[in-house]
Amino acid sequence: MIDMGHMQQAAQEATQMLRVLANENRLLLLCQLSQGEKSVGELETLLGIRQPTLSQQLGVLRNEGLVQTRRDGKQIIYRVVDERAQRLLETLYGMYCSC
Template sequence: MKTVDSIELADIALDVSKFLKAIANPDRLQILCLLVQQEMNVTALEHATGISQPRLSQHLARLRKEGLVKDRRQAKEKLYSLSSVEAQEVITLLHGLFCAPKTS
């Protein structure tokens, strides 16, 4: 069995910590939960979340900087989507744990 040496483990822990800090905000979690379902523009995100456009732009910039979200131009608008497999998997897991209908 391959073991992770302490230096490599420290590097991994730092990367995971940065990832968790990037998603550890209620507004950013809402954005990621919506983007895991479909590509959206800022107006659609604003309507779906109730987050003001300036705050949305700040959060999207942070998520882009951390490599979790990407954008592309379509005509005059920017469309946002998840760019990280890790974000896709973590948000899907969180959705299953916390958002799925509870069965008794």
């Protein structure tokens, strides 16, 4: 028998994850970070996203608990820490990016 309370909670969590991924810049950031840690400068160069937008979107990803930071000297390094997000990104990559 399906536990509807659990199902509703799972649906809310999935909906929130999809809202975060529904922004092109955040999706691109997560795709890059799913391949390994990157500094803010590396992300800016790789994606061509200007610093104000980059900082704003990285802040959203941090607040949602999808990424974490660490300091390396003067650089801030980002990485994906949410395993569900990582698996979802791998699935999306397989569906849309692999040729």
